[in-house]
Amino acid sequence: MASLRDLRGRISSVKNTQQVTRAMKMVAAAKLRRAQENIFQTRPYAFKLSEIIARLKNQLDPTSHPLFKERDEVNNVLLVIVTADRGLAGGFNANVIKQAESVIGSELAEVNANGGLKLLCVGKKGHEHFSRRGYTLVGDFRGTFDKLSFLKADEISSVAEDGFLEGKWDEVYVVYNEFKNTISQNRIVEPFIPIRADRFLTPVMENELSHIEKEDHKFENDLIYEPDVQGILNVLVPRFLNYQIWRVLLDSNAAEQGARMVAMDAATTNADELLKDLKLKYNRARQDAITKELIEITSGADALAAG
Amino acid sequence: MLVEIVSPSGRVFSGEASRVKAPGVEGSFEVLRNHAPMISAIEVGSIVVTNTGGDAITFATSGGFVEVQNNHVSVIAETAELATQIDVDRAKAAEERAVAALTGEMDAQTKAKMVKALDRSRNRLRVAMSNVGANR
Numbered sequence: 001m002a003s004l005r006d007l008r009g010r011i012s013s014v015k016n017t018q019q020v021t022r023a024m025k026m027v028a029a030a031k032l033r034r035a036q037e038n039i040f041q042t043r044p045y046a047f048k049l050s051e052i053i054a055r056l057k058n059q060l061d062p063t064s065h066p067l068f069k070e071r072d073e074v075n076n077v078l079l080v081i082v083t084a085d086r087g088l089a090g091g092f093n094a095n096v097i098k099q100a101e102s103v104i105g106s107e108l109a110e111v112n113a114n115g116g117l118k119l120l121c122v123g124k125k126g127h128e129h130f131s132r133r134g135y136t137l138v139g140d141f142r143g144t145f146d147k148l149s150f151l152k153a154d155e156i157s158s159v160a161e162d163g164f165l166e167g168k169w170d171e172v173y174v175v176y177n178e179f180k181n182t183i184s185q186n187r188i189v190e191p192f193i194p195i196r197a198d199r200f201l202t203p204v205m206e207n208e209l210s211h212i213e214k215e216d217h218k219f220e221n222d223l224i225y226e227p228d229v230q231g232i233l234n235v236l237v238p239r240f241l242n243y244q245i246w247r248v249l250l251d252s253n254a255a256e257q258g259a260r261m262v263a264m265d266a267a268t269t270n271a272d273e274l275l276k277d278l279k280l281k282y283n284r285a286r287q288d289a290i291t292k293e294l295i296e297i298t299s300g301a302d303a304l305a306a307g
Numbered sequence: 308m309l310v311e312i313v314s315p316s317g318r319v320f321s322g323e324a325s326r327v328k329a330p331g332v333e334g335s336f337e338v339l340r341n342h343a344p345m346i347s348a349i350e351v352g353s354i355v356v357t358n359t360g361g362d363a364i365t366f367a368t369s370g371g372f373v374e375v376q377n378n379h380v381s382v383i384a385e386t387a388e389l390a391t392q393i394d395v396d397r398a399k400a401a402e403e404r405a406v407a408a409l410t411g412e413m414d415a416q417t418k419a420k421m422v423k424a425l426d427r428s429r430n431r432l433r434v435a436m437s438n439v440g441a442n443r
Contacts, residue, residue, distance in 0.1 A: 040315070040317070041315075042315050043313050043315055044311075044313045044317070044318045045313040045314060045317075045318075045383065048311075048313055048374075049383060050382050051423055052346070052372070052383070055322060056346075093419075109393065142321065150315065150333060223344045223345060223346055224343055224344065224345035224346070224347075225345075225346055225347070226331055226332070226333055226336075226346070226347035226348065227332055227333055227348065231332075232346055232348055232372070235348055235372075239385075243315070246315070253348035289423070
């Protein structure tokens with residue numbers, strides 16, 4: 001049986017840990033709120049942009065922009081993997097990494113075997129995981145989430161875009177956690193470049209669009225373009241890609257905070273249970289000690305009286 | 308005619324309007340009711356929305372797109388700031404920074420960037436100033 005002092009030590013250490021997890025939970029909750037606001041603010045812009053792109057794509061010949069063109073032979077693929085910079089967020093990082101690895105093991109197995117697979121890891125966790133396993137990494141985007149800014153998104157999408165145009169890779173995919181709600185994330189593998197003819201929709205987007213897109217959808221086909229189609233596409237397409245990455249980063253960030261909040265909440269609850277258990281043990285041990293002392297005293301007194 | 312202005316930082320404006328003026332890359336233009344469907348790139352300048360009551364609402368923008376479709380005007384702007392909400396001191400500081408930076412040596416790319424920054428800050432100042440006299 002553990003001594004009283006041991007138990008006291010354990011109780012105070014569990015209490016300390018619980019304080020830490022509780023604080024982390026609060027911080028994550030505050031950050032989550034901010035991250036969510038960010039998402040909601042940027043969404044209208046995102047929807048408009050992808051709506052226009054989708055419409056233009058349907059009206060134009062797919063060869064009208066190099067980023068629309070699908071290549072016949074796909075030898076090289078870039079996989080953008082978005083993880084967090086920090087751990088202690090439940091299965092958040094492990095889940096994306098697992099998802100990425102399963103894609104690498106199935107759809108991209110051939111490309112990988114031929115050495116045509118390159119990874120771009122956003123966030124420290126993914127970077128460390130994949131660099132340790134000998135994958136070819138492109139760029140270094142550790143610490144992206146410490147100070148999340150649109151410029152970072154711009155940088156990432158520029159890398160993907162330039163590499164595609166230079167022929168370094170023929171397809172780009174993004175693997176990330178989408179923010180569904182606080183307690184759950186969707187793991188998404190999204191085709192990024194070339195821009196597909198059909199619009200890729202994540203479960204959350206589908207859900208939202210089903211509310212919005214009930215308005216009439218008759219579009220006239222003879223649009224006036226100013227300055228011209230090419231000019232519009234040249235500006236619109238890169239911006240669209242930037243925006244996609246930005247959306248992914250925001251989603252992943254919110255999902256991370258949500259996952260961390262839930263994980264830390266569970267840890268705090270567990271600590272509570274542990275404490276209850278330990279306190280019970282401690283009180284029993286204390287009572288035992290008192291009883292023993294009392295017995296000693298009374299039996300001592302009895303012995304004296306008898307003598 | 309329904310007008311909507313969105314920027315990456317949120318929906319800036321949404322409502323009925325009778326006229327919208329925007330700085331197209333090939334010259335400023337104005338959209339009225341029943342305008343033909345159009346997509347136009349816009350550049351740094353001001354967007355003026357005249358609402359049904361005849362009041363003009365001015366925004367400073369640093370470029371983007373205007374889409375006109377079935378009497379629905381969507382402005383997808385990189386930035387769109389209500390003229391009354393522009394922080395004049397900050398815009399001034401940005402302008403001074405850009406001017407100071409432009410006097411130094413730099414490569415063509417940074418220079419183009421700084422020129423753009425100067426352009427944007429001057430535009431914001433201009434829009435903010437022009438709004439001072441308006442009685443609103």
